[in-house]
Amino acid sequence: xxxxxxxxxxxxxxxxxxxxxxxxxxxxxxxxxxxxxxxxxxxxxxxxxxxxxxxxxxxxxxxxxxxxxxxxxxxxxxxxxxxxxxxxxxxxxxxxxxxxxxxxxxxxxxxxxxxxxxxxxxxxxxxxxxxxxxxxxxxxxxxxxxxxxxxxxxxxxxxxxxxxxxxxxxxxxxxxxxxxxxxxxxxxxxxxxxxxxxxxxxxxxxxxxxxxxxxxxxxxxxxxxxxxxxxxxxxxxxxxxxxxxxxxxxxxxxxxxxxxxxxxxxxxxxxxxxxxxxxxxxxxxxxxxxxxxxxxxxxxxxxxxxxxxxxxxxxxxxxxxxxxxxxxxxxxxxxxxxxxxxxxxxxxxxxxxxxxxxxxxxxxxxxxxxxxxxxxxxxxxxxxxxxxxxxxxxxxxxxxxxxxxxxxxxxxxxxxxxxxxxxxxxxxxxxxxxxxxxxxxxxxxxxxxxxxxxxxxxxxxxxxxxxxxxxxxxxxxxxxxxxxxxxxxxxxxxxxxxxxxxxxxxxxxxxxxxxxxxxxxxxxxxxxxxxxx
Numbered sequence: 001x002x003x004x005x006x007x008x009x010x011x012x013x014x015x016x017x018x019x020x021x022x023x024x025x026x027x028x029x030x031x032x033x034x035x036x037x038x039x040x041x042x043x044x045x046x047x048x049x050x051x052x053x054x055x056x057x058x059x060x061x062x063x064x065x066x067x068x069x070x071x072x073x074x075x076x077x078x079x080x081x082x083x084x085x086x087x088x089x090x091x092x093x094x095x096x097x098x099x100x101x102x103x104x105x106x107x108x109x110x111x112x113x114x115x116x117x118x119x120x121x122x123x124x125x126x127x128x129x130x131x132x133x134x135x136x137x138x139x140x141x142x143x144x145x146x147x148x149x150x151x152x153x154x155x156x157x158x159x160x161x162x163x164x165x166x167x168x169x170x171x172x173x174x175x176x177x178x179x180x181x182x183x184x185x186x187x188x189x190x191x192x193x194x195x196x197x198x199x200x201x202x203x204x205x206x207x208x209x210x211x212x213x214x215x216x217x218x219x220x221x222x223x224x225x226x227x228x229x230x231x232x233x234x235x236x237x238x239x240x241x242x243x244x245x246x247x248x249x250x251x252x253x254x255x256x257x258x259x260x261x262x263x264x265x266x267x268x269x270x271x272x273x274x275x276x277x278x279x280x281x282x283x284x285x286x287x288x289x290x291x292x293x294x295x296x297x298x299x300x301x302x303x304x305x306x307x308x309x310x311x312x313x314x315x316x317x318x319x320x321x322x323x324x325x326x327x328x329x330x331x332x333x334x335x336x337x338x339x340x341x342x343x344x345x346x347x348x349x350x351x352x353x354x355x356x357x358x359x360x361x362x363x364x365x366x367x368x369x370x371x372x373x374x375x376x377x378x379x380x381x382x383x384x385x386x387x388x389x390x391x392x393x394x395x396x397x398x399x400x401x402x403x404x405x406x407x408x409x410x411x412x413x414x415x416x417x418x419x420x421x422x423x424x425x426x427x428x429x430x431x432x433x434x435x436x437x438x439x440x441x442x443x444x445x446x447x448x449x450x451x452x453x454x455x456x457x458x459x460x461x462x463x464x465x466x467x468x469x470x471x472x473x474x475x476x477x478x479x480x481x482x483x484x485x486x487x488x489x490x491x492x493x494x495x496x497x498x499x500x501x502x503x504x505x506x507x508x509x510x511x512x513x514x515x516x517x518x519x520x521x522x523x524x525x526x527x528x529x530x531x532x533x
Contacts, residue, residue, distance in 0.1 A: 029456040029517065030412055032433060036425045040410035045319070045359045046403045047146070049079060049350060049396055050087040051373070052324045054366035055150055056095035056129050059108035061365065061376040062138030071384065072376050073142055074497040078490060079393060084402040086144035088182050090242070090323050090362045097154025097188050097202070098128045100161060101169040105132030128155065136176035146182040148242055148323070149173050151223065153187030154202050157215040170223055171230035178235060183271050185242045185323075186219050191252035209258035216243075216264060224269075240271035242323055247276050249309020257312040265317075272321045272359065273313065275306045278329035279345075282337070282370075289336045289477060290418075293327055293345035294438035294525075297417045299352055307356060319359040325349075326363055327389075332370030339388055340525065341477035342371065344438050346392025347527055351399055351422045351434060354409040363393065374497070385492040388474070391483045394490065395472045399424060399434040399529055407431075419453065433457060433467075433518070433530040441524040443476025450476075454521045459513060459532075467518050467530040469509040477525035 053061045063069035080086040102110070110130040139147055151169065155162025174181075190212055193203035203211075220241065244264060249256045256275070264270060279302050280287050292298055310320045327337045327345060336342065346363070353361050365372050368381045373390035375382045401407055401424065408425045418438040424431055435455050441447075470486035483489070487507030488499040501507075510533065511520060520528055 029458055030414060030421060031458045032412060032421075032423050032430060033410075034430050034460045035428050036408045037410050039355075040408045040423075040425065041355050041357050043406035043408055044354050044400050044403060047083075047085045047088040048354060048360050048400065048403065049083065049393055050089065050360050050362045051076075052090040052092065052362035052364045054093040054095055054364070054369075055091055055099055056093075056109050056111075056131075057366045057376075058091045059135055059138055060367055062141045064108060064134045064137040065140065068138075068141040069376055071492060071497050072374065075374055075386070075390065075490065076142055076145060078497070078499060079397045080144060082394070082397040082402075083400065084404050086142065088146045088148070088360065088362070089142065090148045090150075090185070092148065092150030092185050092188050092245070093324065093364070093366070094188055095129055096150030096185070097152050099131050099152050100128050100155065100165045101172070102130040102132055103168065105130050106134075107132055108135040108138075133172065136172055139176045139180055145180070147177060147180055148182045148185050149177060150185040150188060151219070153190060153215065153219055154193065156219055158202065166219065167222070167226060170226040174227055174231035178231075181235070181239050183240055183242050184223065185245055185274075186216060186223065188245055188324075189247040189276065190216075190244065191246045191248060191254040194253045203253075207253050209254050209262045212244075212254050213259055213262040213264050216259075217266060220267065220269060224267075240269040242272050242274040242321065243270045245274045245276065245323060246309075249275060249305060256309045260312070260317075271318055272323075273310060273318045274321050274323040275309060276324040277302060277306055277322050278325065279327055279349075280329075282328040282330045282333035284328075287328060287333060287336060289339065289341045290438075290440040293336060294341050294440055294477065295417045296348060296352075296420050296438065299345070299349050303349075303352060303356060303358075306358075320357075321360045321362070322353065322358055323360075323362045324364050325361055326369075326371040328371060331366065331368070332372075334370055335478065337371035337389075338480060339477060340391075340474035340479040340483055341438075341440060343388045343390075343392035343395070343472065343474075343483065344436055344477070344525065344527055346373075346389045347395045347399070347434070347472065348420050348436050348438065350392070350396035351409055352411065354400065355411045355422065363389070374492075386490050386497060388480060388483055390490060391472060391485050394485050395434075395527060395529070398470060398485070399432065401426070401431070414455070419455070421455070421457070430459065430461060431532055433459075434527065435520060435522060435530065436527040437522040437524055439524040440477040442478050443474075444478055450523050452521050452523045454519060457518045457530075458516055459518050460516060461513075461532060464513060464532040466510050466512050466533050467520075468533050469511060469520065470507070470529040470531065471509075472527040473505065473523075474525070 194207040487505040
């Protein structure tokens with residue numbers, strides 16, 4: 001009875017990093033080049049590690065003028081302290097296509113009791129939310145961040161109220177975002193608009209590349225005209241777009257290549273070519289922590305779809321970004337998206353995207369989403385706090401380092417879906433290696449022995465005789481608490497998200513380089529960064 005209750009609460013009856021470690025399994029020695037290999041990335045772009053916040057939840061994550069959410073800001077600042085640039089925030093998502101501006105609304109967001117709009121000639125009612133003026137105050141609360149703001153194509157393309165709301169929103173948004181705007185966005189996942197399984201069908205069966213581009217051009221040109229009139233003196237007037245913000249490159253009613261050929265960029269205002277990416281659906285019965293997230297081949301295959309969908313542009317188009325992404329879509333799965341294994345996945349996923357020249361990734365966040373890096377407020381379902389994936393964000397930031405150093409990332413295959421290594425190069429010289437052991441270890445299974453692997457890297461650096469070690473640790477891949485990176489915790493309950501050095505975690509570890517070989521042992525379900533000293 002007690003054991004069943006503990007598991008239900010995400011707790012274990014025996015815990016502790018001091019598990020006995022089995023004799024190590026020696027992996028084959030991997031040769032790490034001293035200079036970037038030919039398949040290394042270009043320099044990682046500014047604010048590569050960024051976030052997306054569901055539009056209707058943005059006021060909770062950011063707060064308003066009188067009550068800013070300092071917890072969210074602290075977590076963003078932690079990443080900026082490592083990378084030199086605060087994460088950029090994409091404010092959008094499904095609810096951006098449901099948002100109607102109400103100038104008299106006193107609250108930031110209002111969800112009507114019967115949240116549908118009756119749209120004549122359309123086969124289904126369209127859900128909607130209302131946003132008020134205080135919604136836009138949140139754009140002032142993350143000092144140093146840049147934002148993209150999602151305008152509502154979902155409603156504006158099919159209803160008078162939606163179009164009128166768009167016109168009224170533009171001046172308010174551009175004034176709120178002066179000095180902070182990255183790009184605009186017009187529509188979220190329009191390739192799913194005619195799909196009845198997505199939020200309700202909001203376009204008819206004739207929805208195709210040409211019709212989408214017609215509505216896109218009509219809307220973006222009206223936005224430009226309104227910006228020129230209402231905000232001509234601000235730096236938001238001539239800013240471009242993220243687009244097309246598709247769910248999938250070519251698997252839906254619209255295709256990336258088809259919309260581009262139909263004139264999506266006729267006005268040369270698509271500045272970043274954006275796709276979304278999730279590894280799998282939380283409702284897929286085949287999903288598991290080991291088989292889906294803690295599996296490098298699955299991550300590679302998922303990103304390959306985005307890269308293939310972008311291939312038609314080659315070097316002629318705008319840079320590729322993933323503006324909404326996380327582990328399992330439909331907000332994640334308990335025991336998979338919200339545990340330490342998801343932090344290891346976040347680290348691997350981030351570095352793989354960087355190594356593949358994806359310009360930026362925006363990890364999706366929202367109230368009570370199980371894959372969240374943090375829960376921004378207390379709700380009936382979840383307490384405010386830092387979640388395991390955030391530690392993956394921190395470790396990825398540390399693996400990359402300061403963006404101004406023009407770091408390049410290269411993946412070095414280790415011959416296994418659960419063993420992954422990346423090298424970081426600054427000024428075309430090797431500076432660090434990140435190693436991830438994604439073999440799942442369940443801390444709740446009563447096992448007193450925790451396996452480990454030893455990794456050996458041949459490193460032809462004559463100037464370094466040792467490496468410093470920074471470890472990403474938890475009791476197991478199933479852990480939801482007790483997580484640390486380099487001995488630090490970022491829990492809300494300690495100092496509201498500020499880094500707190502833990503007294504029970506070893507840090508400052510160094511290992512010798514012997515005969516040009518660096519050797520490190522990693523417990524299953526852990527990661528380490530080796531810094532050349």
